[in-house]
Amino acid sequence: MTALGAPAPAAQAGASSAGHLVVTGTSKRxxxxxxxxxLSLSVAKGEFVSLLxxxxxxxxxxxxxxxxxxxxxAGRITVAGQDITALPAHRRNVGVVFQNYALFPHLTVAENIGFGLRAQGVSRAEAAPRVAEALALVRMGEHADKPVTSLSGGQQQRVAVARALVVRPSLLLLDEPFSALDRKLRETMQVELKHLLREVGITAIFVTHDQEEALVVSDRxxxxxxxxxxxxADPATLYGRPVSLYVLDFVGQSTRLAGRIVAVEDGVVTVETSLGPVRAPGRFAPGSRVAVAVRPEAVTLGEGVAGANRVSARVSEISFLGSRTQLHLDLPAEGEDRGVVELPRLPEGVQPGSRVTLAFREADTMVFPA
Ligand SMILES: Nc1ncnc2c1ncn2[C@@H]1O[C@H](COP(=O)(O)OP(=O)(O)O)[C@@H](O)[C@H]1O
Ligand SMILES: [Mg+2]
Incomplete structure (x- = not known):
């Protein structure tokens, strides 16, 4: 069942391929x-898209x-096919959740959530069950009559989400809603929000500067x-096939080496780097300045598979991260080179200063114009 009477996700509703939210050629100075x-952006009905x-x-x-x-x-914004570019905020049927909650401090939890309904002219009798439903959705039912000021940060943010959803918006916008919360709580809230929005089936735009958070919560x-x-793109494509060095660096870590194309053959280029030649799928003219990159978990120590790229480097630092261990590589100081390798566990005898052979498959190696 779909909670709050919101529309079902696109897959179930058989929505048309045209976006539910379509932003076209928008400029602002x-x-x-x-x-x-x-700027243009199209978001499908029921989709959860992050701006990162x-x-x-x-x-x-x-x-x-x-x-x-x-x-x-300049530009045009439509929701469900309706041009809302010139509509005032209160007529857009858009729910917004801000970083600082923006709750009314003198009202109880239930009064905060009911406020928007009352403003819409919904009767007290009709509002009560909707408020209760919204509170149950964010698991805050037992706190209905408390002053919001008595709640923790995480609880206040749940109230803010319930308050935005209770008016059954056709679009939910969230601007860094968890940035005031500590890390552990933030991680819990991310998973909770993703689950909740899927259940409600609402279209949502989520702003964050935290790439891990974006990877956790988003469809795209x-x-x-x-x-x-x-x-x-979807998180896996963004991480695995970034279109530029900017995206590569913003989402996840990598070992990244500047170089020059020295050979081109059958869609495979050879790049001369500070650690020696590296091959990667790509199409560049000989002599082009490029950067090759590989994600930390795509690198193994030792010879690797037949035909793999192999380079030798010195380990500068080792970071134990619990479920995995990071090796930081000593790379020539000049330029943009950086080196991070991630291993499930640290091999015997490897320590800062050790020289290691790194192997990574040609297919896992990316190449970008410098
Ligand atoms: N009302 C405003 N007047 C002038 N400059 C603004 C205003 N709002 C935002 N800016 C500027 O626009 C840029 C983008 O801001 P913003 O959209 O808040 O960025 P983000 O949310 O990605 O951090 C910033 O340089 C900011 O200083
Ligand atoms: Mg901002």
């Missing part, structure tokens, strides 16, 4: 600063344009760079 640049990028890249600005709190200079992630979307 503040004075001379271009903060959103001709460093502070200042325009995530909140885009969210505010969608919420109607900010008017874009839009990686933003200076007011543009650099890549929009």
């Amino acid at each position: 503040f004075g001379a600063a271009v903060v959103l640049e001709d 990028g460093p502070s200042g890249c325009g995530k909140t600005t885009l969210l505010r344009c969608i919420a109607g709190l900010l008017r874009p200079d 992630i839009a990686v933003m760079n200076s007011g543009r979307i650099e890549q929009l």
